[in-house]
Amino acid sequence: APDIDVEAVKGDLKELQSIADSNGGNRAHGQPGYKASVDFIKKKLDEAGFKTAIQEFDNGGAKGYNLIADWPGGSEDKVVMAGSHLDSVSAGPGINDNGSGSAAILEVALAAAKADLKPAKHLRFAWWGDEEDGMVGSTHYVDKLASGDKSKIDSYLNFDMLGSPNPGYFVYDDDTELEKVFTDWFAAKDIKTDPETEGDGRSDHAPFKDAGVRVGGLFTGAEATKSQEQADKWGGKAGEPFDPCYHSACDKTSNIDDKALDLNTDAIANAIWTLSS
Ligand code: PHE
Ligand code: CA
Ligand code: ZN
Ligand code: ZN
Numbered sequence: 042a043p044d045i046d047v048e049a050v051k052g053d054l055k056e057l058q059s060i061a062d063s064n065g066g067n068r069a070h071g072q073p074g075y076k077a078s079v080d081f082i083k084k085k086l087d088e089a090g091f092k093t094a095i096q097e098f099d100n101g102g103a104k105g106y107n108l109i110a111d112w113p114g115g116s117e118d119k120v121v122m123a124g125s126h127l128d129s130v131s132a133g134p135g136i137n138d139n140g141s142g143s144a145a146i147l148e149v150a151l152a153a154a155k156a157d158l159k160p161a162k163h164l165r166f167a168w169w170g171d172e173e174d175g176m177v178g179s180t181h182y183v184d185k186l187a188s189g190d191k192s193k194i195d196s197y198l199n200f201d202m203l204g205s206p207n208p209g210y211f212v213y214d215d216d217t218e219l220e221k222v223f224t225d226w227f228a229a230k231d232i233k234t235d236p237e238t239e240g241d242g243r244s245d246h247a248p249f250k251d252a253g254v255r256v257g258g259l260f261t262g263a264e265a266t267k268s269q270e271q272a273d274k275w276g277g278k279a280g281e282p283f284d285p286c287y288h289s290a291c292d293k294t295s296n297i298d299d300k301a302l303d304l305n306t307d308a309i310a311n312a313i314w315t316l317s318s
């Protein structure tokens with residue numbers, strides 16, 4: 042898999058920041074900054090040759106949108122999916138939560154197009170609407186899948202918060218094989234990961250897991266505090282939250298650890314290349 046340039050990921054985060062800045066400071070469900078975020082991501086995917094679709098749903102009296110992007114080719118009865126929620130809370134621009142995951146999977150998707158990847162399995166990327174009100178977009182997507190289509194999803198990988206400023210390196214422990222793809226990659230870089238426990242059931246992998254799809258993912262921590270043991274192996278500040286700006290106005294471009302964002306993005310590229318081959 043290619044090494045993804047973190048500067049490209051950061052460039053996307055800058056765009057998401059300016060979308061929030063020109064739309065009342067957020068990219069929340071039902072607000073204009075959300076749809077503008079969808080349009081920004083969709084345009085890049087369309088230009089790269091993805092087949093994109095917007096799936097609409099309703100919540101709280103407002104329209105929500107999932108963006109689905111398929112890379113043509115591969116066996117359609119074995120679909121490898123990667124997803125990230127694209128909405129923020131209304132308190133702020135949501136750059137770490139979850140511009141970071143959204144931009145990371147965008148750059149991995151664009152790298153697959155640039156490499157003209159011809160995977161054995163079919164690749165699908167998703168940007169979910171309205172995660173912040175309870176995984177509304179991803180739940181809608183799973184509910185709308187025909188049961189035959191559910192069993193065609195080989196694996197679902199979720200990326201929510203990848204650049205926390207006091208980062209942890211957490212790998213979802215829901216499926217041993219998917220977990221190992223990530224832990225092996227980090228181990229080869231001499232980074233000791235921890236199993237992800239803060240977020241069980243708290244992001245868009247939950248509806249997939251409930252539907253019987255195997256799930257995996259990465260996470261750098263939210264409002265929980267880093268232990269001394271974690272600070273010893275990862276650096277950063279013990280006794281302080283992984284993301285002090287979680288769900289706050291200060292979750293802006295300054296609220297990103299570049300190294301964590303870089304490592305996690307490269308780990309996603311490796312997982313997508315490995316799992317789809
Ligand atoms: N889903 C949470 C949010 O968007 C963040 C989170 C992700 C928390 C993964 C824990 C684990 O606010
Ligand atoms: Ca990189
Ligand atoms: Zn959130
Ligand atoms: Zn989130």
Ligand code: ZN
Nearest residue numbers: 214237238241
């Ligand atoms: Zn877990």
